[in-house]
Amino acid sequence: MELAIHADVPLNTREKGYQGWQEISQYLVWAKEFGKDEPQLTVLEMTPQGVVSFETDRPFLLHRVPAGRPMHVNHLFGFWHTSDADRLWIHAKYPNSHHYTMISGGNLGTNSLSVVSWFCPKCANELVRFEDPNPDLGPDFWDKAAEHVKEFNNSLEMRTCKQCGHVHPHGYAFLPEEGTEGARERLQW
Numbered sequence: 456m457e458l459a460i461h462a463d464v465p466l467n468t469r470e471k472g473y474q475g476w477q478e479i480s481q482y483l484v485w486a487k488e489f490g491k492d493e494p495q496l497t498v499l500e501m502t503p504q505g506v507v508s509f510e511t512d513r514p515f516l517l518h519r520v521p522a523g524r525p526m527h528v529n530h531l532f533g534f535w536h537t538s539d540a541d542r543l544w545i546h547a548k549y550p551n552s553h554h555y556t557m558i559s560g561g562n563l564g565t566n567s568l569s570v571v572s573w574f575c576p577k578c579a580n581e582l583v584r585f586e587d588p589n590p591d592l593g594p595d596f597w598d599k600a601a602e603h604v605k606e607f608n609n610s611l612e613m614r615t616c617k618q619c620g621h622v623h624p625h626g627y628a629f630l631p632e633e634g635t636e637g638a639r640e641r642l643q644w
């Protein structure tokens with residue numbers, strides 16, 4: 456009998472057959488290909504020194520977002536997301552497409568907490584924060600995040616900064632073209 460040491464997981468990144476997030480052992484993995492004319496996705500981190508953007512002119516970017524740090528990806532999801540797992544963000548540029556991969560995990564028992572938050576783009580004050588325990592450790596928290604987006608968009612009070620009065624634009628759920636909202640409004644960073 457042949458001993459299976461590991462099983463390869465096929466990732467279909469093309470529009471047809473694209474499978475969204477996949478749970479692979481202790482990792483959650485997402486990968487998708489975008490046409491070269493579509494807006495480029497950019498990963499941002501909220502650091503103690505402020506918002507830092509990670510992009511490169513090189514054809515390949517591998518960026519690690521440490522566990523516990525809010526991250527946002529322009530055009531992919533319109534909120535800040537924090538996890539108790541490290542995230543790896545991979546951006547590979549091909550002549551006719553951009554290929555993105557996000558991998559969340561790396562330690563047993565992580566992906567157990569999901570935080571959705573928004574910060575004031577004028578003064579960096581945290582406007583609102585939703586914390587969800589994720590006992591199933593699967594990718595369902597992205598659906599939960601979509602509910603928080605709705606709540607945030609429907610509440611002018613939540614979107615108004617108590618520190619400076621700035622009104623935050625509407626957020627959007629993960630991969631907005633798949634959702635009903637359809638908006639691809641950028642966060643203002």
Ligand SMILES: [Zn+2]
Pocket residue numbers: 575576577578579580616617618619620621
């Ligand atoms: Zn403010």
